[in-house]
Amino acid sequence: MTILNIMVLRHSAFYSPLLATIGAGFLKDEGLAHTYAIATPDNTVPDAIAHGRVHVAQSAVSTSFAGLERGESSPLVHFAQINERDGFFIAGRRAEPDFSWKSLVGKEVLVDHFFQPLAMFKYALHRKGIDFDTIKVIDAGDVDAIDRAFRAGRGDYVHQQGPAPQQMEHEGIAHVVASVGAAVGPVAFSSLCASPQWLQTDMALAFMRAYRKGRQFVVDSPARDVAQVVAEFFPATDRDVLIRTIETYQQLGCWVPDPAITMQAYEAVLDVFLHSGLITTRHPYEAAIALPPDQR
DSSP states (O other): OEEEEEEESOOOGGGHHHHHHHHTTHHHHTTEEEEEEEOBTTBOHHHHHHTTSOSEEEEEGGGGHHHHHTTOOOSOEEEEESOSSOOEEEEESSOOTTOOGGGGTTSEEEOOOSHHHHHHHHHHHHHTTOOGGGSEEEOOOSHHHHHHHHHTTOOSEEEEETTHHHHHHHTTSOEEEEEHHHHHOSOOOEEEEEOTTGGGSHHHHHHHHHHHHHHHHHHHSOHHHHHHHHGGGOTTSOHHHHHHHHHHHHHHTOOOSOOSOOHHHHHHHHHHHHHTTSOSSOOOGGGTBOOOGGGO
8 A cells, every 4th residue: 555644724513525536445446555644833734735744735726825925936836625614613601593694793702813714704794784893703722722612601702713613603602604615615615735747657546536426425425424534533522513513514515526626716715814903915726726637
């Protein structure tokens, strides 16, 4: 078996197409064993790819924007999408079947301040006609700190990726009231990236064959079957919560059959980042995106 080194920026059921590729045995069918690591500030995706420690990584197209803004070339390209929508939710302390985004005005909201989730949250507010500055936004820290803070009673609402808010809902602590992905619409959100050189290899072709099978599996299969395959990655999450989270992502249209990153989705993410002032120009598609290795 050939070892494929995989790195992820974050760990969530949102990335089930990649997790199912591993968990359902599609990599093994292609003769690939794997390692799986979560990026850290001392071991980032770009650095790990540039130095050959990682072959393929779960990232986001927008991670290339900072370098492009500085006029720098990137050691990696994004060659396939994982999600074509934002995967964050808004949860409150009570059920609100008639929730309106205007309900956030004047309230304390624990918001994930990592650059892309924050930009998407701001853009969702913009699309709903709400000024970001009218909300009492709280930066509680990283994903674990946000979860702990809301559980401890801080804030009226919380902004989290699944299955965290669904788990709190299951425990009677929170109620999911809105989806950021539904508010923003289709967009190039999370992606798979690698070095251009690796994409020319037989290993890349083998990975892509496996990934297409994993992706189709999460698109076509009942959420219960997907949850069974990826459950090993979420030992602390209730199985029913995992099923419900995956089902919600399926219904939102986060996972579409074609893994290629479309021009339309790329243009949409440029809109989001221009709105937040994180980029100053519409960087060319080719500066960040490549075709899947089996379409070259």
